[in-house]
Each structure stands twice: as C-alpha cells, then as structure tokens.
Amino acid sequence: MTADLIAVVLLLAVTAYACAGGTDYGAGFWDLTAGGTERGRRPRWLIDHAMGPVWEVNNVWLIFVLVVMWTGFPTLFQAVFSAMWLPLALAVVGMVLRGAGFAFRKPTRRLAGRRLFGAVFAVASVVTPFFLGAAVGGIASGRVAPGTTASADAWTNPTSLVFGLVAIATTAFLGAVFLTGDARRFEEPELVGYFRRRALGSLGVLTVLAVVTGFVTHEDSPYVWHGLTHGLGLLFVAVAGAAALATGLLLVRTPGTWLRVAAVGVVASAVLAWGMAQRPYLLPTSLTVADAAGSPATLTWLAFVTLVALVIVVPAVVFLYWLDAHGELEELTEADLRRQGGTTGDGAPPDL
Template sequence: MSTAVAAVLLVALATYAVFGGADFGAGFWDLIAGGPERGAAPRGLIERSIGPVWEANHVWLIFIFVVTWSAFPTTYQSITLTMFVPLTIAALGIVLRGASFAFRKSVVTVRVRRVFGGAFALSSVLVPFCFGAIAGGIASGRVPAGGVAGDPVGSWLNPTSLVTGGLAVVLAAYLAAVYLVWDARRAGDTALAGYFRRRAVVSAVVAAIVAVIGFVVLSASAPYVFGRLTSWALPPVVLSVLAGFGALVLLVRDAARGARVLAVVAVACIIFSWGVAQWPYLLPESLTVSAAAAPTGTLIALLVAVGGAVLIVLPGFVLLYVLDQRRLLPEEGVEDPADRAGDTEPG
C-alpha cells in the first residue's frame, strides 16, 4: 500500500515539474528579455501562453503536500522542520509571483509595470531553485528521520543542493522555451519561434552540462543515490538522455511538435530516476517508505480520495489544456491601458 502511495507522489512530482516548471521557466525568459521595447514581443507571448493555466498548475503542488503529510507524516515533519527556510522563500515567491503577474496587467505606468514585472521574473527563478535545493538536501541525506529538525542552513546551501537547484532553474527555462516555440508557431510568428528556439537549444546544452556536474557532485556527497542512478535507475536516466538529445536535434531542425514531446519525456524521466534512485528510502539510508508510512487504513482512504480526484478533477484539467492549446479560451482581463501609455511614456 505504501508503495502505491509513493508511486502516486512520484507521478505528481513529475507532473508538477513538467507543467509548473514550464511556467517558472517562462518567468526566467521574461527576466532576461530586455527593456520595454526590445522585450515587448517575447513578454507578450509569455503572458498569452501562461495566462490561462498558470494558477491551475499549482494544484499539483498542493496535492503533493497533502499526500506527503497524510501518508508519511513524520517524513513531512522532518522535511518542513529542516527545510523551513527554502520552503518559506518558495511560498512567498509563489504568492509574490502570482500577485505581480496579475498586477502587471492592470497598472498603467511603465515604471510600476517594471517593478511588478521584476518581482514576477525574479520569483520565477527563486522558486524552482528552492525546490531543487530541497531535493538535493534530501538526496544527500541532510534531512534527519524521526520528525526532528536538521541544519536549517547547511541542509539546502551545500554543493548538492546548489547544483540541483541550478538544474531545476535550467530545466524550467528549457521546458518553457520549447513550449514557447510551439506557441509562437501556432500564432504564426516565425520571428518569435526562432527567438525561443535558439534559447531552447542553448538551455538544453546548459542543462546537460549542469547534469554532468551534478553526477560528479552526487558521487561524493550522495553515494547511495549515485550508486542507484548508475544501476537500478539507469534506464530512466538513459531514456532522459536519449529524449533530451532527440529534442535537441529536432529543435535544431525546427520541428517544434516532436521536440515538445521529447522535452517533456526528458524532464519527467529525471524526476522518475531520482525516485527510483532513492528507493526504498524516503530519506536515503535513514527512513524507508514502508517504515515512514501512516497506518494502512489511512493509506487506503488516501488512495480512494486520489481516485476520486482523478475522476473529478483530472477531466477538468484536460479540458482546460485542450481549450488553451486550441485558443478557445478568452483573454484574461480587459484591454490594458498600460499598453497605450507605453507607446508615449519614456522607458
């Protein structure tokens, strides 16, 4: 029973990485798009692309928290007590990101829009970094078992966490760029498609370099996870590499549809390889999944609730994404007076 719940949790983590990660990555490209004139076109595409779905994607994060504290309460306690600093930063970043994204579309003056735009973009980088750093701290055994707190600083500011945090940011940027290539092509904007295609290729190469560095760091700081990555978890690792390489080739050849699918597979396989590498531990070499699990009755009730959520909520998500991809959803908000003001007000 605990194995089934752990599998559900791993699938939810991969789903959040694929959908929520792309939203955060769009914020990264918003951050480096340039000034008001130079960055107007890419920022406009980013707003149109993530506007209908960016709030919905965080449902996966809430689902992950609920499943973890219900099925593995002492593990949840250990993680939150040890990682309260990056978790707090991530929570504040998510709130600030959402508020800034909404307010930027409503304010009139360019100066205020820049403030909200900067807050949105910086939060979009900070949040995935914190989540990646937490994963690195868990993988390297810096979260103690038993519902007690570990080092609040060294648990997430260490070589493993810094590399995994950086990898999370790069992967989010990579996914977003690949998605935005497809969105630009659907909009008939070949210039923007080329703009984001170049950035997708560069971010794919950077992600590969950071991943190699991560393997080297893991070999020294997380020997158990590293050993499993090179044995039991090797199939998803190899699949991730092949899918990532295939996506890179298709991006170079300007085949956006196939590249998007392969990019999703590559990132999802990274999450799955992490889960397989830690198995059977939730906290490597200190707490197994079975030992951390709640009573059987709780796990059964949780799986029933998950099944109900799949039947009730998942069709709504599918409909939302289908309507978004077919451009059948109305634009958010009303006509933005700041767009007119930006034409006359100096930057």
C-alpha cells in the same frame, strides 16, 4: 503494498508539478532575460498570452504533493519541513510574489508599476525553483532525517546547490520549448526563432549541469549516485538522455507537438530517475517508505481520493491544457465583443 502505491503517486505528482509548474517558471526566466522595455516587448507579450489561461491551475499538482505528504507520510512531512523550513518558506514567498506580480502587471496603467510588478514576477520565477531544487538536493544528499534540526548545511551543500541550478535550467528549457510552440500557434516566426535558440542553449546548459550533477552526487550523495547508475534509476537516466537527443533534433526542425512531448519526457524521466534512485528510502538512508507511512486506514482513504482525482480532476486539467494548446482560451478583445454583440452608433454596446 498500499504505502508503496501512495509513494508512487507522490512521485508522479512531483513529476507533474516539475513539468507543468516548471514550464511557467521557465516563462518567468525568459521574461527576466528579455531585455529592456522595447527589446523585450514582443517576448513578454507572448509570455503573457501563453501563461494567462493556465498558470494558476499548475499549482494543483503542488497542493496534491503536499496533501499526499501530510496525510500519507506524516513523518516525512515533519522531517522535511523541520529541517528545510527556511528554503521552503522562501520558495512559498516567491510563489506568492510571483503570482501577484503576474496578476497585477497587466492591468496596471502606469509604466513604472508595470515594470515593478514585471520585475517581481520575473525574479520570483527564478528564486522559487532554486530553493525548491535546493530542498530536494538536501533530501537526496541524506542530510535530512527524522529529528534533524534546521541548519544551513541541509540546503547549502554541494548537492543542494547543483540541484537548485538544475531546477532553474530545467524550467528555462521547458519554458523556451513551450514558448516556441506558442509562437508558432500565434504565427510569430521571429519569436519562433527567438525561443528556439534559447531552448537549444538551455538544453546545452542542462546537459552540462547533468554531467556536473553526476560528479557531485558521486562524492556527496553516494546512495543516490549508486541508484542513478544501476537498475531502474539507470533506465530512466537513459530515457532522459534519449529524450534530450530527440528534443535537440526536433528543435532544429519545424517545432510541433512532438517537440513538447520530448521535452516533457526529458524532465519527467529525470525526476523518475531520482525517485527510483532513492528506493526504498524517502529520506536516504534513514527513512524508508514503510517506516514513514501513516496508518493503514489513512492510506486506504488516500488511495480512494487519488482514484477519484484520477477519474475527475486529471481529465479536466488535461482538457484545459488541450483547449489552451488549440487556442480555445484566447481573451476576447473589444473588437471581438463588438462583432459578437453589435454596437450602437457611437461605438458603445447596445442597451439590454
């Protein structure tokens, strides 16, 4: 019973990372496709201002996923990281380069340096979700099992490739939807239309890829395909479809809070559908939840830690998101500091 509870926690943590981290990766995708220096100046300005306050905190969900895998399901952790070490290592390199590019491009004064760091940030924002999606696809295809050695087939098969493309399209969709709302908050009507068009386009691409995924999993991942077309898996697929329709309708109207809720509903429902489709396996069809679980004492303590995180960490993260969404985390400009602290006659802050 405890093992099933921890498996649900793991799935919910993956869902949270897909939604929160996916939004940041999507912002990087639109940074990459914004165009040249002059053409992409305004979209990149919005991306910097929207991501700045919260981009680091989204990795909390990924850390939690790794902790739950490592402590709660050590056999799963060993099998996945043994068979998928290369794509996962490439994803980690992408995360590091992405963070470094985003952190250094703004304070860099030279134009060439800003372009270099901006390119690193943007390219890594596309590469990272692709490799993460490819690893998930390898798991869904049943090619990863305890004792499986690393091979290219584990993450270059049809299911892995289509999952990697779905991951990129998903992040682009989330990023465009959230940037549409941020443009409205910053009172930039041109950017509202700019990102709304891209949100609609990425939603269309994601819909096509969802259909392609159905055909691919039918042939390459029969167990997961069966789970997606029956029971709880089918229910969450239906919810994802309804949320996608609602998102499309909201996008053609004035964007608001419900637009973001609907978009998150699309992605969250899709991830939950995948999780339900694999039941009772963590690695179809070789490793069940019960077989992968750690010792009962470890699972009990992990459940306790999860409860503590639920009470302390989650409200703090949600409050941070709320502050960001309401514009309470904006950077202070030099003019703001002068208004608050006063200035000397030469424009410098007064001596303390």
